[in-house]
Amino acid sequence: MGIKKFRTHYEEFELDLTPLLAIIMKLVPVLVISSSFLQLTQIETDLPQVVKQAIEDQNKNPDKTAKIKIIVDDSKTMNVVVTKDDATDTSSIPAKGDALNLAALNSKLVEIKKKNPSVFKIELAPSDSMSYSEIVTILDGSRKSNNNDEFIFVDPKTGKEVKTDFLFPEIVFNNIFQ
Amino acid sequence: MARRKRYTPEVNKKTALMVNVTSLTDMFTVILVFLLQTYNTSEVQLEPPPELRMPTSQSEGVLTQGLEMTLSKESLSIGKEVLAQVNGKDFAAGDKDPKDPNFIPALFKSLEKASKETTVKAVKDGQILLIADRELPYAVIKKVMYTASMAGFPQVKLITTSQ
Numbered sequence: 229m230g231i232k233k234f235r236t237h238y239e240e241f242e243l244d245l246t247p248l249l250a251i252i253m254k255l256v257p258v259l260v261i262s263s264s265f266l267q268l269t270q271i272e273t274d275l276p277q278v279v280k281q282a283i284e285d286q287n288k289n290p291d292k293t294a295k296i297k298i299i300v301d302d303s304k305t306m307n308v309v310v311t312k313d314d315a316t317d318t319s320s321i322p323a324k325g326d327a328l329n330l331a332a333l334n335s336k337l338v339e340i341k342k343k344n345p346s347v348f349k350i351e352l353a354p355s356d357s358m359s360y361s362e363i364v365t366i367l368d369g370s371r372k373s374n375n376n377d378e379f380i381f382v383d384p385k386t387g388k389e390v391k392t393d394f395l396f397p398e399i400v401f402n403n404i405f406q
Numbered sequence: 407m408a409r410r411k412r413y414t415p416e417v418n419k420k421t422a423l424m425v426n427v428t429s430l431t432d433m434f435t436v437i438l439v440f441l442l443q444t445y446n447t448s449e450v451q452l453e454p455p456p457e458l459r460m461p462t463s464q465s466e467g468v469l470t471q472g473l474e475m476t477l478s479k480e481s482l483s484i485g486k487e488v489l490a491q492v493n494g495k496d497f498a499a500g501d502k503d504p505k506d507p508n509f510i511p512a513l514f515k516s517l518e519k520a521s522k523e524t525t526v527k528a529v530k531d532g533q534i535l536l537i538a539d540r541e542l543p544y545a546v547i548k549k550v551m552y553t554a555s556m557a558g559f560p561q562v563k564l565i566t567t568s569q
Contacts, residue, residue, distance in 0.1 A: 245431045252434040259441035267444075268452055268460075270467045270535065271564040356545035360538050361461035363547075364566055368464045404551050 271367055296340060296350040297402060298366065302357055304328050306366075308336050312344070328362055330369045334395075338373050341395050345381035348394060351402035370396045452565065454537050461540035463566035472533035472563055473520055477550060479539050482513060484520065489513050495543055508552045517557035532559040 294312040301307070304323035309316060321332045341347070350370060354363050372393055383390045450469040454460060458478045476483050482490040482497070489512040490501035503509035524530060534554055538547060551562055 245427045249427050249431050249434065252431070252438055256434060256437055256441065259438070259445060263441050263444045267568040268454075268469055269463060269465045269566055269568045270469050271463060271465045271566060354544045356543060356548070358544045359540065360542045360544065360547055361540035363544060364461040364463050364540075364564065367564075371465070401548070401551060404548055404555065 271364065293347050294340075294344045296344075296347065296396065297353065298333070298350060298370070299353045300328070300355050300358060300366070302355045304358075304362075306333055308333070308340070310340055310344075328365065330365055331374065333366070334369045334374045337370055337395050338375075338377055341373075341379055345379045346384075348396055349398040349400065350396040351400050353401075353403040367399055370399060450535070452535065452537065454565075458537065458539050459541070460537060460565060460567050462569050463564075464569055465566060466568070469535070469565070470533070470563065471526055471528035472535040472561075473517070473524075473526075473529045473559070474535050475537065475550070477536065477538040477542065477546065479542065482510070482550065484513075484516050487516065489516055492542075492546060494541075496546060497549060502549075508549050509556065510549055510553045513550065513553045514557045517554060517559055521558055531561070533561045533563060534559050535563050535565050537565045 294310055297309040297311075299307045299309065304327070306321040306328065308319045308321065310318075319336055321329050321336060323329060324332075337350075352363075352366065352370075354366070372395055376393060378391045378393050379395075380389050380391055382388070450471055452469065452474060455476060455478060458476065473484065477492070479492060479494045481488045481492055490510050491498040497510060501510060501512060503511055520529060521532075536547075536550065538550075554560070554562060
């Protein structure tokens with residue numbers, strides 16, 4: 229009568245990882261070549277269909293909707309001008325030290341958006357001395373609320389109420405031809 | 407006095423050598439996940455010059471096709487063709503139109519040529535992908551936009567790095 233050999237679980241299951249390793253070894257060089265380590269994005273992107281429709285309507289009937297303009301002067305003071313039904317309301321946002329006061333601008337735009345939920349377009353007139361990165365920060369601040377607020381507006385096609393988190397996604401440089 | 411014999415383990419020469427690849431597989435799996443995360447699915451691949459520093463943006467827009475234009479602190483170029491010189495704050499005096507300082511004649515000619523010769527629909531529709539240095543003043547960018555809109559390229563997409 230022989231002695232029964234004691235076998236452990238480790239001896240019974242030995243997973244062969246060689247094929248998996250072979251696949252990974254082939255995938256890694258492919259991904260290293262095709263990977264982009266600098267992620268680029270673009271401003272002025274496709275918008276939800278309902279928002280697009282509202283912008284088109286605003287372009288067709290510019291007199292019916294409020295016109296919003298941000299004018300930035302050399303001292304980095306931002307003047308937000310809202311024109312509606314021949315009445316003009318101007319709010320001035322002074323610079324915070326040497327920088328633009330973007331938090332105050334975003335709050336002001338949220339306030340304006342709540343009063344004019346169907347407006348999605350604003351005009352921007354930066355001063356000639358403003359840097360490109362400062363312009364991009366204004367574009368970012370005008371696109372969405374810092375507090376992730378949502379706004380309800382009526383879809384011009386269906387007449388139903390729609391929620392959106394967009395503030396003013398369409399920005400037109402207003403002083404290009406000046 | 408006899409020297410102590412060095413210990414040599416007994417090796418069974420009939421068994422095959424087994425390399426433990428578990429740790430290597432672990433490492434490759436981590437690398438694979440990282441590479442899959444950074445994998446770019448965009449149809450457009452842009453290569454900004456190494457000296458150019460783009461602004462960062464919260465925008466999550468995927469790159470679309472268009473005419474690639476590079477505006478650095480030294481020059482304005484389309485592809486490898488340098489169209490105008492920039493001195494950091496403005497275009498060189500010789501590159502601007504004497505009658506209209508916002509107009510860049512070399513850029514206008516190049517855009518007109520690109521519009522006629524291209525087969526890309528986005529370029530025919532007047533789309534420009536502007537890769538510009540973040541420190542450039544608006545006065546320089548304004549001149550590019552002004553000339554581009556004159557040449558029938560009204561849609562300028564601003565290329566930024568993601569935050």
